[in-house]
Amino acid sequence: MVNQINDELEAYCSSEYSKLSRVIVCEPRYMEIRDIINETQKEFKEENIDQALALEQHAFFTKALEHEGIEVIKLPPKSTYPEQVFTRDIGFTLGNTVYVAEMATDIRQGEELILKSWLETNDIPFFNLQKNHIEGGDVIIDGKTIYIGISNRTDEPSIKHLQTLLPEYDFIAVPFIEKFLHLDCVFNVISPTEALIFPESFTKKELDLLSSRYEIIEVTKEEQFTLGTNVLSIGNKKLFSLPCNEQVNRQLREREYEIIEVDISEIIKSGGSFRCCTMPLLRTKTKMTGLA
Secondary structure: OOOOOOOOOOOEEOEOOOOEEEEEEOOOOOOOOOOOOOHHHHHHOOOOOOHHHHHHHHHHHHHHHHHOOOEEEEOOOOOOOOOOOOHHHHEEEEEOEEEEOOOOOHHHOOHHHHHHHHHHHOOOOEEEOOOOOOOHHHEEEEOOEEEEEEOOOOOHHHHHHHHHHOOOOEEEEEEOOHHHOOHHHOEEEOOOOEEEEOHHHOOHHHHHHHHHHOEEEEOOHHHHHOOOOOOEEEEOOEEEEOOOOHHHHHHHHHOOOEEEEOOOOOHHHHOOOOOOOOEEEEEOOOOOOOOO
16 A cells, blocks of 8 residues: 655756755565576576565665655555565656656566556646657756666667757766676766765766766775665765665765765665665755746
């Protein structure tokens, strides 16, 4: 059953770091590695997912979100979809509209129908990106600039189509080594001037571009594997991050970020962390330069 919202719902997002007010999640009730669809899952295929532990960790995470004053909307989990916990991929909020993806892998196709049903029921404006492959894990929003990773899940024709739909935005296609699944596994903007990045996933061209726009906080190979870039910003320089990513967390604290450490180590065995497990529906509008 989807959590009910008491006040009038709306959707808005213009960055990855504005104050988060409402977020969509889905508990990992049926989470398991059935078909290997990313490199991380290869490492954990034999031991697979401890569903009880994943549920416990996810529940603790959602309570931590609520403790920060964030309204948590829970989509109903279905046994058909073992990857449903990663709600970020099924859509993304840009401006006042939710854009709903068409999932690229067979095992995830259909997840978007549950999201669309909830959006329709609650009168949330959404645009159905039919026959377009753009998964939310590849979409990084920073004001009028939208970085979209070119991956096995997101293709260039779909990015070009989105640009025609939204000419007021500057869409920048960012190629990266595809084994890293989504762009947010190797790059994440955490403020108007700072970004986390795993340099080995990019060519010099992409690295130079991103470095020209942001102060880069480098993530090591070891902490990329434990998804050190895949933090979730909830605004006011607060971030959710895994306790095991000690170097990332130290660098962030040195830059005066407040780190909320939560253990979701069982969930990341399937290839996603805090950002992957959350689809922001509403972030506070800000008057920062470049943001609407």
